[in-house]
Amino acid sequence: MLFLSFLLLALAYLIGSLPLGHWLLSRRGFESRLHNAYNLGVENVVRRVGLGAALGSAGLDAAKGFVAVLIASSLGQPELCVLAGLAAYLGHLNPPRQLFGQMPPRGRGNLVLLGVFAALSVAGQLSLWLTVPPLIVYAAVLGFGGYVSLATVAGLVVFAVLIGLSPLEIQAKLGALALLLSALWRFKENLGRILDGTEPRLGDDVPMVGKRDDEVLAAFMIHPLTLEDFWQTRRFAWMRPLVERGVLSEATVRNVASSLRPMKVGELHGIKTNDGKRIRAYLLSSPLLPEVFRDDPELATRRAIEGARLAQELGAEVFGLGAFWSVVGNKGLDVQEAVPGITVTNGGAYTSGTIKAAIPGILKHFASEGRDLSGATAAVVGANGVVAFGIARTIAPQVGKLIMVGRDLERLERSAATLRRANKTAEIVTTTDYAALREADLIFTATSDPNPVIFPEHVKPGTWIFDEGRPADVAESVALLPGVRVIPGGVVRPPGGMTTSVDLHFGEGAVPACLAETLIITATGEHGRKSLGPQTLTENINFFVEQAGKLGFEVVD
Incomplete structure (x- = not known):
């Protein structure tokens, strides 16, 4: 009997792992592996493939749990039935990779x-007093709150x-508890987004590629600069x-x-x-603090x-x-190579462009206050970098003396020779030596120091001082x-009155130029203009x- 019980649980897991709904939707052109649980759900499947296919997919998924x-x-054992339900659910969430390769549906x-x-x-x-109340609670929480993940966990x-x-x-008690814990783990990110106010409710208009001609969707990766x-x-x-x-x-x-x-x-x-054209952008974060980028670049x-x-x-x-x-990752090159299905950009081109656009105004304002620009000493900090060298190239003909500060003196000399x-x-x-900056009347800085x-x-x-560093180079x-x-540099105000709940530290309605580049590529569809690696093309x-x-x-x- 014990052997047969294990055999039935293994069968329940395999039934749960069958990608029946995925196969049906794939035949209608909906690649479920490219959309995680944030974008999935019956409401979005209906929008993409129609009511018939959506109901068919839903029925196949429900049938897996029912049959298992x-x-x-x-065998007439209620405990085994609860465990079989758990096995089917785990099979659906974590199917064998042989069925899907390295990217299972989510x-x-x-x-x-x-x-x-x-x-x-x-x-x-099981008594209906054990199975019906969870469904009632699920429906009530979903109806009042609109959050599928919260309703599932509550039920x-x-x-x-x-x-x-x-x-x-x-x-049976352990099986029910494991079912709850599995759902909590599955929905941990959704529950976190509910706390942050970024989780969509049932029926919300969630942007998806190709859904609307007048709306495009971008994503941008940020990180905390401090614990604040x-x-x-x-x-x-x-x-x-x-x-x-002092507890933590x-x-x-x-x-x-x-x-x-x-x-x-x-x-x-x-x-x-x-x-x-409307542009929506998701802000993503893996909350690495600045020192991690220096100490563990592989992570x-x-x-x-x-x-x-x-x-x-x-x-x-x-x-x-x-x-x-x-x-x-070699300024985004390794990231793009690892994920070829999305356009990756480090924002360097438009960052350079904003500096190029701002420098004439700064120099003109400097001269308008009675300062002798042609006799002034200017310094460029981080001149080994592409952005800072571009600044040096722009201001060199307009000042009396240029001091180039960087970490690699040999590379600096080659740039200076140019x-x-x-x-x-x-x-x-x-x-x-940063002490050389004491001589400068104008300082332009653009380093990647944390x-x-x-x-x-x-x-x-x-x-x-024109500070292009992010985080700021100037104390x-x-x-x-x-x-x-x-003077902070590389700050751009997108059109239309942008709002966000996350403080990006660039002022209300403003974003860094690298984020603006991401938005511009998305709006224009000019994906070939992405900035990757150390080179930034003038064009x-x-x-x-x-x-x-x-x-x-x-x-x-």
Whole structure:
């Protein structure tokens, strides 16, 4: 009898793992493996394939749970029926990879559970007082709240409690508890999004590729700059008082943050281009703090690849890498290679374009206040990088002396030699010593350092500083020096009145240029303009500047 019980449970698992609904939808052109549980659900399947195919798929999934439990009921053991329902549900959520390869479907499994409860009710193995109340609670929570994941968990909580209070054997109690825990694990991300306010309710208009001609969808990867940013999302905010009271250490929180896979933490709403196209953008985050990018670049690259896969599953056309994400994986090249099904960009071209557009205005304003630009000394920090070297190339002909600061003196000298050939009379010096900045009247900085690199001892009174670094290269205390002006760079205001619940630290309605590039590629469909690797083509820089103007993006001075 024991052997037969194990055999029936294995059969229930295999029945649950059969991709019946997936096969049916695939024949109608709906590739369920490319959309995770955020976009799946009967309401979205109906929109894509029609009512008939959607109901057919739903019926096949429910039948898996029903048949698995019905077969197990042949032994007349209610405990085995509960375990068979668990096995079918686990089979649906975690099918053998031989059936799907490396990318199994990511359905919710609610219809399988419906079939399980129907079979438990009609097979006569469990009292209706154990199976009907969970369904009533499910319907009530779904009707009042609209969250499928929350309704499922609530129904299974009631089921686990009722089974726990019943006279059934321990196997049934453990099976009901395991069913609840499996659902909690399956819906952990959905429940987190409910806390953050980013989970759609049943019937909400969820954007999907190809669903609307006037709306496109992008995704952008961010990360917290400090623990203060980590507390922004409500799913993690509960840790803050524990840290403040000493119950949790900051080191523990940082370790937890490093262990978390990418998740959706927010959205950009209200972006509408001058030609009437709406752009929605999902903000994704694997909450790595800045030092992790320096200390464990392999982990950062792995998380970026996972973020690109999540963006693809969410239906985004373009995936942008922000802040330190933009430099991982050979500046996005490895990420694109690992996830070829979505366009990946590090935002370098439009970032350079915004700087190119802003520098003339800064220099003109500098000169208009009686400062002698032709006799001024300018410094460029991070001049080994593509963006900073572009700044150096722009300002070298207009100032009396240019100081190029970077970490690799040999590379700096090669870059300086290029500038000297183009500017015969310019005085151009290179150094790795930040103390040289004390000579500068103008400082332009664009590094990828996770911490400030310019401090009060590096700056003389009256200096103007254009800070393109993200996070900021200039320590906050520098702005307190007499006459010093710190100007943030690479800030763009999208058209249409953008709103978001996540503070991106660029001011209300504004985004970094790398995010703006992601939006522009998505709006124009010019996926070949993506920025990857260390090279930034001049033609692409000009393209983004031109398209930004047409679409209504504005550089914030």
